[in-house]
Amino acid sequence: MLFPEARRAVEAAATDVPVWTEGYDIDAARAEARAAAAADPREEVGEVRDVDADGVRCRVYVPDGADAGLVIHLHGGGFVFHDIDVHDAGARRLANRSGMSVLSVDYRRPPEHPFPAAPDDVSAAVAWARRSTDGPLFAHGDSAGGNLALVAALRHPGAFAAVALIYPFLDPTAGFESYRTAADGFDPREAAWYWQQYAAAPADLTDPDLAPLLSDRLGTLPPTLVVTAEHDPLRDEGEALAQRLAEEGVAVTATRYLGQIHGFWRHDRVFTPAEPLMRQVAGFLRLHG
Numbered sequence: 001m002l003f004p005e006a007r008r009a010v011e012a013a014a015t016d017v018p019v020w021t022e023g024y025d026i027d028a029a030r031a032e033a034r035a036a037a038a039a040d041p042r043e044e045v046g047e048v049r050d051v052d053a054d055g056v057r058c059r060v061y062v063p064d065g066a067d068a069g070l071v072i073h074l075h076g077g078g079f080v081f082h083d084i085d086v087h088d089a090g091a092r093r094l095a096n097r098s099g100m101s102v103l104s105v106d107y108r109r110p111p112e113h114p115f116p117a118a119p120d121d122v123s124a125a126v127a128w129a130r131r132s133t134d135g136p137l138f139a140h141g142d143s144a145g146g147n148l149a150l151v152a153a154l155r156h157p158g159a160f161a162a163v164a165l166i167y168p169f170l171d172p173t174a175g176f177e178s179y180r181t182a183a184d185g186f187d188p189r190e191a192a193w194y195w196q197q198y199a200a201a202p203a204d205l206t207d208p209d210l211a212p213l214l215s216d217r218l219g220t221l222p223p224t225l226v227v228t229a230e231h232d233p234l235r236d237e238g239e240a241l242a243q244r245l246a247e248e249g250v251a252v253t254a255t256r257y258l259g260q261i262h263g264f265w266r267h268d269r270v271f272t273p274a275e276p277l278m279r280q281v282a283g284f285l286r287l288h289g
Contacts, residue, residue: 002184002231003259005271010185010261019078020193026080026111033077033086040269042089043096053128056121057106059084061095068135069100069161069289072125072152076143076263078169078194079118080109090266090278094140097282100289103129107148114200115210122152126159136161138285142265143234144169144194150212150221150241157220162288164225164281166265167234168241169194170213172205176236184231186262191233213241219248225284226252227277229260253284 002010017024046064050057073094075087084091084104095102107121129137139160141149146168153163172195179188199205208215224245228238235256242254257264257273268274 006259006261009270013185020189030081033081037086040089043092045092045095054124056124058125059104061091061102063095063099066101067099070129070133070135071098071100071102071138071140071285072129073102073104074122074141074145074148076145079144079198080194093278097278098285110197115198115204118148119151119209122148123155126152126156130159136289138162140164142166151209153221154212154215154217160222162223162285163221164284166227167229167232167262168238169234170241171237172211178236179233182231182235183233184261186233188233218244219250221245221250223251223288226254228256229262229264230256230258232262234262
């Protein structure tokens with residue numbers, strides 16, 4: 001059953017124009033998301049600066065008294081939407097809660113830049129980070145960013161001390177039961193539209209760098225946290241990943257947040273569990289630092 005704040009969020013979103021509508025204005029939607037994020041309050045962080053990570057625009061957040069370690073944060077938004085400005089408040093909270101620096105990656109997005117532009121940009125940022133920090137590296141992402149964080153860890157075995165995935169977007173086939181039983185506020189047609197924008201060709205949909213559940217290297221992952229939401233069509237694919245990792249011998253922790261919907265992590269003023277989840281992620285990363 002949906003918790004009250006999740007139910008209100010689903011009702012509020014019911015009048016939004018679906019992304020699969022003919023002529024949908026991607027640029028306008030991106031601008032609206034940036035404007036909404038700019039109006040949100042944000043925490044102070046010791047230092048915030050933009051950097052060029054081997055040609056990829058990123059933003060570094062360094063909390064006061066930062067411990068060794070760098071968290072590479074990859075934002076969600078179906079690969080198409082959001083950027084480091086939209087995720088600025090969340091990245092600040094992650095830095096302050098974890099006590100470690102955060103590198104938020106402004107990877108290229110489709111449809112202007114389809115696969116593999118995003119994972120290639122993330123790989124460039126990982127290479128830059130490995131040269132730029134002496135402490136442990138961590139990968140963190142939500143939704144599409146969870147996909148990219150997982151792919152980064154698979155592309156760069158041994159690079160990360162731990163990985164944290166928040167309701168990761170993994171399965172282009174939408175083959176899991178939760179697409180039919182748990183799609184509250186996130187229509188499966190929206191998920192399909194995102195994959196259509198992201199893939200440059202049909203063959204990409206079976207490339208493990210796009211569909212990491214197909215990877216034969218899952219056993220190479222470091223300790224991994226997988227978080228899902230009860231009322232989210234992506235729930236079952238995230239939990240299937242956790243099961244696969246456990247069977248492969250990876251030290252995996254999996255948590256399902258009851259009553260919650262896709263996207264709740266970022267909105268701490270709306271969803272009661274958003275702050276506890278942020279602290280869970282911070283604690284998990286510090287445990288493996």
